[in-house]
Amino acid sequence: MTNTSRDSDVPPEPVVEVRHLTHRYPVGNETVGALTGVDLTVNDGEFVAVIGPSGCGKTTLLSIIAGLLSPTGGQVSVFGSDTRAARRSQALGLVTQDPGLLPWLDVASNVLLTLDITGPHDGADEYVTELLERVGISRFARYYPGQLSGGMRQRVALARALVHHPRLLLMDEPFGALDEISREEMRFELLKVWEQEQMSVVFVTHSIREAVLLADRVVVLTGQPGRVKDVIEIDLDRPRTASLEDDPRYQSLLADVRGLLVSETDRSDLVHAIPGTRR
Ligand SMILES: Nc1ncnc2c1ncn2[C@@H]1O[C@H](COP(=O)(O)OP(=O)(O)OP(=O)(O)O)[C@@H](O)[C@H]1O
Ligand SMILES: [Mg+2]
Structure with missing residues (x-):
């Protein structure tokens, strides 16, 4: 299929x-x-x-x-x-080899930032949580990029690329x-x-x-x-x-x-x- x-x-x-x-x-x-x-x-x-x-x-x-x-x-x-x-x-969503996360923001904030670029959204926090769940990383929402493995960082990068339903x-x-x-x-x-x-x-x-x-x-x-x-x-x-x-x-x-x-x-x-x- x-x-x-x-x-x-x-x-x-x-x-x-x-x-x-x-x-x-x-x-x-x-x-x-x-x-x-x-x-x-x-x-x-x-x-x-x-x-x-x-x-x-x-x-x-x-x-x-x-x-x-x-x-x-x-x-x-x-x-x-x-x-x-x-x-x-x-x-369009883009994921590069280097996930390019901002080290001073936690996982949820890295994803939220991409969403917020187009202005504040109702229910943004819930939406980010749902996205993190979808890519299997919701448990790490409050972790910083430096505390994640390479695979986890790429999951965050994927969540970020999916923010606007490309x-x-x-x-x-x-x-x-x-x-x-x-x-x-x-x-x-x-x-x-x-x-x-x-x-x-x-x-x-x-x-x-x-x-x-x-x-x-x-x-x-x-x-x-x-x-x-x-x-x-x-x-x-x-x-x-x-x-x-x-x-x-x-x-x-x-x-x-x-x-x-x-x-x-x-x-x-x-x-x-x-x-x-x-x-
Ligand atoms: N900004 C640039 N200025 C000059 N040449 C460049 C530039 N970017 C890429 N090139 C050249 O263009 C060619 C294609 O580069 P590109 O990065 O698209 O290849 P690639 O297939 O993605 O390689 P890789 O598999 O190593 O990532 C290479 O020869 C590279 O040296
Ligand atoms: Mg290349």
Whole structure:
């Protein structure tokens, strides 16, 4: 089961449309290419993972979709309008690798602050408590960021990104700094939240397992400057569970993604040894 389509016969407008996207950064008197000719569509309710070698432009792509960076070429629309308008409408949530919590505020206040940016809200405290419950961290509402583990901090960052019920959640290697057990736990928590919120997600990761476990589609980028090498449909049933590890279809999809990446990189942190696959 996916929560991609809603209730009408008319195909819904894509949430994200990226066409012929190119970005070059100025460096001294020259420019360096980060992305070239990238096309990407994200549909309503879809979970899309983006994977590619380090430096291939994944963060650049997310920053452009988030309206934080203007591309040097191509078109990007989010909810049918320009990216800055989408950002202003608060329909976007962003979670980065560094949770970026304010150390002098406790967990609840860190989340409340994001809500308060748009002015005072009735029932804000109750809403923050509910959000913290949803991401499994309500017991730690009065803790300060320095008193939390990395996984807990990422849960707070997720709660903060969900504050305005985003229709599109952009995540840049959000679990990259976590140990494998916390990371696995967070993956399933995220899937639960995604199903509850019925939002679209663009999820950048270095982990092949994470991409295949989470996504409806995995977009594989080439090395720098990044372009789309291939898009793999992940036709695994939902809800996804840890028992997928024993599913031959899952293993075969891992091998497909890995095969695409191996020719792009020899980085050992990207290409894990996956049983049953060849290098
Ligand atoms: N502000 C900047 N100024 C100049 N070059 C930049 C800037 N930001 C990124 N780059 C370059 O653009 C390319 C793409 O960077 P980006 O951070 O998007 O890659 P990435 O795929 O997210 O990498 P990683 O997997 O390591 O996070 C890299 O070569 C990087 O050096
Ligand atoms: Mg990055």
